[in-house]
Amino acid sequence: MEALVIHAPGDLRVEEFPTDELGPGQLRVRVRCGGICGSDLHYYQHGGFGTVRIQQPMVLGHEVAGVIEAVGEGVTAYAPGERIAVSPSRPCGLCRFCQEGLQNHCLDMRYYGSAMRNPHVQGAFRQQIVVDAYQAHRLADHLTDQEGAMAEPLSVALHGINRAGPLLGKKVLVTGCGPIGALAIIAARRAGAGHIVATDMGAHPLSKALKVGADEVVNIAEEPDGLARFAVDKGQFDVLFEASGNERALRGAFEVLRPRGIIVQLGLSGGEMTLPINAIVAKEFDLRGVFRFHQEFATAVELLNKRLVDVKPLISATVSYRDSARAFALAADRSQAMKVLLSFD
Ligand SMILES: [Zn+2]
Ligand SMILES: [Zn+2]
The missing domain is CATH 3.40.50.720 (NAD(P)-binding Rossmann-like Domain)
Known part of the structure; x- marks a missing residue:
């Protein structure tokens, strides 16, 4: 399966990338769509932001939606074929801030596509990814994959x-x-x-x-x-x-x-x-x-599912991941683009 890997500023490559083994409590997801975020743009244009720099090749992306391909042992709440938004927020659940309900301040956060820790946490701009079931949020049938991918910035x-x-x-x-x-x-x-x-x-x-x-x-x-x-x-x-x-x-x-x-x-x-x-x-x-989010992801998907918010006016274009240079150039052009999404079909 292929992924979009950033090596250096301006050097974003389509590469073969292995998918993790499907473990208990996990889902294997076929990623369909991923939104390009300001932070992805910073990695692409400048190799990072502030003191955060790419030290080794890293798969970009953290705003994705897809369809479940397979469910791991013990997963009963989800089934293959269901469409989900994937929360990139992966706190440890054990540290003092997780225990206080401040998961966005987790001492051991593994947020997708982030060079904040070393080795970096690989991102979700790839055709296939294995996620923990708690990261999955089911999308209503009326939502497009693009709208599902908007759950992260909405959060x-x-x-x-x-x-x-x-x-x-x-x-x-x-x-x-x-x-x-x-x-x-x-x-x-x-x-x-x-x-x-x-x-x-x-x-x-x-x-x-x-x-x-x-x-x-x-x-x-x-x-x-x-x-x-x-x-x-x-x-x-x-x-x-x-x-x-x-x-x-x-x-x-x-x-x-x-x-x-x-x-x-x-x-x-x-x-x-x-x-x-x-x-x-x-x-x-x-x-x-304001730093990231945690429980708001479920709220974002609920609001989208119930049509209580409409993010469609903000979706500017969907471009194949194989054409990432064009997608990132468009995403950086504020005169014509708001949110640009990559398709991984
Ligand atoms: Zn984002
Ligand atoms: Zn924690």
């Missing part, structure tokens, strides 16, 4: 919502409308946000933001002061979802966030930012990070 957005706390009736600002920002709009809407304003520098992402439920959008490239009217009375927004990873976007939002506003930082820029700590102190902001 990140849902974890951001959980970090923000109750959103019912709240005024929400989303800065940066790439896939995660757009999914944050969908998730915030679902969570009861009263009014959602989204910003970006590009017309294409903003058009998608409107499609998935933003009430208003501001193109900061064309209208740098477009948020000024929200600065009255010490700021209008209750919650900021910052998904651009851009320091200026975050600083600019300080003016329009009300006192005790909650800042949820979703974008993983990998870099450092200089922030006016006096503004955070004087306006009593809560600055909250």
Whole structure:
């Protein structure tokens, strides 16, 4: 079976890759579809992000859906032929954070396609993979494989919502409308946000933001002061979802966030930012990070299965894994693409 293996920046190869033996409690899955994530792009373009670097060849990918080919001994909840989304979150279950229900902070996490640990954890951009049954989440018949693969980034957005706390009736600002920002709009809407304003520098992402439920959008490239009217009375927004990873976007939002506003930082820029700590102190902001997710994956699939969220407007293209250079170039082009998926048929 073949896989997409990153060797160095720009050097992504289709290679034969062995599938693990099917063990007890496991499923052998024929991967059908995988979404290209910002982190996959970082590995492809720069060989990593921040201090995380590729040290050895690694299969990319962690946003996949597929069909079960075989079930291991003791598995009764699943059967061959069923379509599933695969959660790439594989915590140990034993460490102190797993025991506290903070699996995303697991001390022994084996998240797919991540160079954070050494040897790296191989990813899921491959034709076939063996997973633990707990990673499987059944997809409703009406969902496409592509929508199923969107469960992972949707989970990140849902974890951001959980970090923000109750959103019912709240005024929400989303800065940066790439896939995660757009999914944050969908998730915030679902969570009861009263009014959602989204910003970006590009017309294409903003058009998608409107499609998935933003009430208003501001193109900061064309209208740098477009948020000024929200600065009255010490700021209008209750919650900021910052998904651009851009320091200026975050600083600019300080003016329009009300006192005790909650800042949820979703974008993983990998870099450092200089922030006016006096503004955070004087306006009593809560600055909250978001790192991956765990139980939100089940919620994401449930919302998709029940048609309570619609991610289809964010799916830009599906490209064969054999044509990965084209797929990754398209995924990096914000003027025409949101989420690009690879097909492994
Ligand atoms: Zn992802
Ligand atoms: Zn753990």
